[in-house]
Every structure is written in structure tokens, then in C-alpha cells.
Amino acid sequence: MLRSCTAGLRSLWALRGRREGAPRLSTDLQPARRLFSTEKAVHKDWALPNPSWSKDLKLLFDQFMKKCEDGSWERLPSYKHTCTQKNEDFKTYFLDPQLVEEGLSQAQLFTRGFEDGLGFEYVIFNNNDEKRTVCLFQGGPYLQGIPGFLHGGAIATMIDVALGSCAAVSGGAIMTANLNINFKRPVPLCSVVVVNSQLDKLEGRKLFVSCNIRSVDEKTLYSEATGLFIKLDPKKKFNIKEFHSSLRKAAPPLEEAVVSSPALVIHC
Ligand SMILES: CCCCCCCCCCCCCCCC(=O)SCCNC(=O)CCNC(=O)[C@H](O)C(C)(C)COP(=O)(O)OP(=O)(O)OC[C@H]1O[C@@H](n2cnc3c(N)ncnc32)[C@H](O)[C@@H]1OP(=O)(O)O
Numbered sequence: 001m002l003r004s005c006t007a008g009l010r011s012l013w014a015l016r017g018r019r020e021g022a023p024r025l026s027t028d029l030q031p032a033r034r035l036f037s038t039e040k041a042v043h044k045d046w047a048l049p050n051p052s053w054s055k056d057l058k059l060l061f062d063q064f065m066k067k068c069e070d071g072s073w074e075r076l077p078s079y080k081h082t083c084t085q086k087n088e089d090f091k092t093y094f095l096d097p098q099l100v101e102e103g104l105s106q107a108q109l110f111t112r113g114f115e116d117g118l119g120f121e122y123v124i125f126n127n128n129d130e131k132r133t134v135c136l137f138q139g140g141p142y143l144q145g146i147p148g149f150l151h152g153g154a155i156a157t158m159i160d161v162a163l164g165s166c167a168a169v170s171g172g173a174i175m176t177a178n179l180n181i182n183f184k185r186p187v188p189l190c191s192v193v194v195v196n197s198q199l200d201k202l203e204g205r206k207l208f209v210s211c212n213i214r215s216v217d218e219k220t221l222y223s224e225a226t227g228l229f230i231k232l233d234p235k236k237k238f239n240i241k242e243f244h245s246s247l248r249k250a251a252p253p254l255e256e257a258v259v260s261s262p263a264l265v266i267h268c
Pocket residue numbers: 076160161162164165168169170172174175176177178204205206228230231232233236
């Protein structure tokens with residue numbers, strides 16, 4: 001508890017420092033920021049310790065790095081910007097080249113879009129033989145839901161990433177088709193949790209995965225989840241232009257929609 005509070009204070013201190021223009025948490029961060037728009041920053045691996053990582057997170061990281069030494073485990077690198085090859089893979093499915101170029105030049109991975117310590121700090125380790133991954137996750141102060149605890153959407157995001165990575169190791173280019181989450185206990189903000197994921201079944205293009213989120217001492221079960229990921233089929237190309245024009249044809253004009261759907265007016 002004390003450790004997670006310390007980590008929390010460190011993250012909040014980093015935040016306050018930023019607001020008041022005070023020096024940031026670590027001078028190491030300054031070069032990282034300067035590199036942001038350069039090629040080096042594009043290829044920076046974010047699944048590595050930074051000064052916002054708590055003692056618990058660093059300790060677990062070191063333990064898993066040791067397990068990597070005999071080759072049974074591997075650390076999965078994580079990049080803010082999708083590598084060219086992966087963009088090429090996904091371009092296969094999204095056919096409007098202009099949209100792809102415009103979208104991808106600005107794009108960055110949602111979970112890596114926060115400054116160090118404020119959002120998602122995580123690293124994923126994969127065990128290929130056992131078809132399972134372990135994600136070490138520290139959720140920062142920008143992920144708050146009810147005061148002092150992580151937002152359920154942030155937990156769901158992390159589950160999606162952890163399960164998605166577990167599925168992607170076996171399936172390559174995949175997308176989430178279904179996620180089911182049971183939130184059992186609230187996760188304290190800035191604490192470290194462990195997401196254990198495993199591939200349960202592979203059925204054609206369908207990858208069934210499950211996970212649980214536990215405290216570092218394993219005594220608290222925070223959440224359990226199952227997911228279905230679908231390996232993308234290059235023959236089933238998704239034509240976004242056709243999709244938009246079919247939507248325009250299908251949707252009634254706005255006034256008509258409002259008159260015929262009073263519930264829409266209330267909820268909007
Ligand atoms: C190299 C490795 C390094 C690893 C390093 C890490 C990598 C880094 C990973 C990052 C991980 C980020 C994880 C974020 C991932 C998103 O956030 S993805 C965004 C959210 N998901 C979406 O937007 C998906 C939207 N849905 C779709 O586009 C389409 O429904 C899908 C999922 C592509 C499937 O479409 P499709 O290919 O046409 O498949 P379809 O024929 O409809 O269905 C295939 C089968 O699945 C079943 N199915 C499809 N949907 C469902 C469903 N919802 N429920 C039940 N069954 C279903 C069908 O019934 C069918 O079953 P069979 O008839 O074969 O038995």
C-alpha cells in the first residue's frame with residue numbers, strides 16, 4: 001500500500017511539476033521528449049523501465065528479465081508508432097490509401113500516448129511454449145475513475161492489450177471481436193497489478209483467450225476476463241469508402257431520425 005502510494009505521489013509530483021513549469025521527474029525524460037519527432041523516437045521501445053516505475057514494477061520486471069535468459073520467456077517490445085511492416089499488414093484491410101496515409105501519419109498507440117507515469121505503464125512477457133503472457137501494469141493518475149481508483153475503461157483497455165498481445169503472438173494480425181470482463185475489486189490508482197493471459201483455444205481464425213488481474217502478492221483478484229480475437233482474412237478486405245457511402249444511404253435524414261426516435265433525443 002505504502003509502495004503504491006509512493007508511486008502515486010511520484011506520478012502526481014511529475015504532473016504538478018509539469019503544470020507549474022518545474023523540472024520534470026527525471027532529466028532523462030528531456031532527451032526523450034526532444035527525440036519525439038525524430039526517427040529514433042519513432043523506434044523507441046516503451047516497454048522498458050522509466051523513472052515513474054515503482055519499486056514493485058521494477059522488481060517484477062527484473063524477475064521476468066531473468067526468466068528471459070534461458071529463452072523460455074521473451075519481453076515483447078512496444079512502440080508508440082506502428083512499424084512500417086505492421087502498417088502494411090493492416091493497409092491490406094483498409095483500402096482507401098488517402099485515408100490510410102492521413103490517419104497513420106498522426107496515429108500513435110492509445111496506451112502509449114501519455115507522458116511517463118501518468119497513464120499506462122506496462123510491459124508484456126510472452127511464454128511461447130505455454131501460450132501465455134504476463135503483463136505488468138501500473139495505471140497512473142490520468143486513468144482515474146472513482147476517486148483513488150482506476151477507471152473501468154482503462155482496465156478494459158489494458159485487458160484488451162494484454163489479451164490481444166497473447167492472441168497476436170499466435171495469430172498475427174488480429175482484431176478483438178468480443179470481450180467479457182468481471183470487475184471484482186477496484187484497482188487502486190498507481191498500484192502495480194499483474195495480468196495473466198492465456199490462449200485457451202484456437203479454432204480456425206478464432207482465438208479464445210482469458211486472463212485475470214491480480215495484485216503483486218496475488219492475494220487480491222481484481223478482474224477476470226475472456227476474449228475472442230479474429231485473425232484477419234486478407235480475402236475479406238474492408239473497403240472504408242464503400243462502408244461510408246452505404247451508411248449515408250442507410251441513415252435517414254437527421255430530422256426524420258429525431259421524430260421517429262424520441263429516445264435518441266433524450267439520450268443525446
Ligand atoms: C507478431 C506478434 C507480436 C505481438 C506483439 C503485440 C502486438 C500488439 C497487439 C496489440 C493488441 C491491441 C489490441 C487492440 C485490438 C483492438 O482494439 S481491435 C478494435 C476493436 N475491434 C473491432 O473494431 C473489430 C470490429 N469487428 C470486425 O471488424 C469484424 O467483425 C472482425 C472481428 C474482423 C471479424 O470479421 P470477419 O473477418 O469478417 O470474420 P467473420 O467471418 O464475421 O467471423 C469469423 C468467425 O468468428 C465468429 N465471430 C465473429 N465475431 C464474433 C463475435 N463478436 N462473437 C462471437 N463470434 C464471433 C463468426 O461467427 C465466425 O465463426 P465461424 O463461422 O468461423 O465459426
